[in-house]
Amino acid sequence: MKTTAVIAEYNPFHNGHKFHLRSARKASSADYIFAVMSPSFVQRGECAVYDKWARTRAALRGGADMVIELPVIYSTASAENFARGAIKIICASGIADNLAFGAETTDMAALSAAAELFINPTPLFNEVLKSELSHGMSFPSARAAAFSAVTGKNPEILSTSNNILAIEYLKALKIFSSNIKPIITKRVGAAYNSDKITGTIASAAAVRKVIYSGRINLLTQAVPPECFDIYEKSTPIFTDNYSDAMAYILRTTSAENLKNISGISEGLENRILKTVGSSYKITDICSELKTKRYTHTRLMRILCHILLGITKEQEEIFSPLNFDPYIRVLGFRKSAEPLVSALCHNSSVPVIMNVNKDERNLSELQKSLLQIEKKSTDIYFLGQPTPSAKKRALDYTMPVIIENL
Incomplete structure (x- = not known):
């Protein structure tokens, strides 16, 4: 059984994500693909447009065989800790052969060189980084300047969101001495931050903009038809x-x-x-x-x-460098039951299928991490516009999503 992992937010799931899953499956010859997905709050520091269960269902219909939750303490962290948290979970799963991620470049050698430099910075790199930061430059810009000074390469490779995350994934794989094979799938369609829908593959930002405008009918060309009714029935949160x-x-x-x-x-x-x-x-x-x-x-x-x-x-206690988180399954396809069984058998950390039943298997620190998750979910639903929708304790009452696919 060959399995490929992806790391995603699916905020929300759209045609570009479906294309990525299909490309990843083909490039890796995978029997199964599972996603480690951000929960109620995402890496840009915003709430997810739809709740994690609606987004899980959409991901399963769109091509993922299983969805695992990325704890909120990692999903809202810097790109570095976002990547480390997700990679730590993927490594702990014991079932991933490959990691597929989208990027604006397919130059794996350049991305890998950047990852190595950021793990083991040279004196010149540190000198330029410190100098640029002292002049008020943001960390991403200062790091790009230092990278260019050391390698002579165009710093533009560090200017796009997906390239930055790709480098962080490669760093994390190196840090955790993982044998998981990284695979790049070239991004197609609109740029990550583009806010206009001009074709069948739009950016998540453009999709969210349409959702926030209330004109959800305009999404028909940008999201898979099998996901559209999920968005029609869900209430977006701002x-x-x-x-x-x-x-x-x-x-x-x-x-x-x-x-x-x-x-x-x-x-x-x-x-x-x-x-x-x-x-x-x-x-x-x-x-x-x-x-x-x-x-x-x-x-x-x-x-x-x-x-x-x-x-x-x-943040320090739950650092992926010295803490082993649990693995929580949010949903899976009925046809992927062998994948779920393999996860439960091979995982080096407790697997949560039912929070009420499986919480007892967690260490005290893992229970504390789960409580942070429960709190964030409760806060998330406070953002619902109607009182009846401001539900609580859903992490304990919502079952695992199973799609009959």
């Missing part, structure tokens, strides 16, 4: 739906407490509290705080951590 909760937190906390939140440093806590009187919406707070050093995405992740209460201490 990040600014949490502005009341954020306002309450910021008006009742202190700078000293904010300093403990993951991602906050250099006195940012004071700047955040100063926005209380001038900005109310989360997106407005982010815009007010944005500087050359603090990018929009970085600030949104920090604000997300404030909302969820994710601290520096938790």
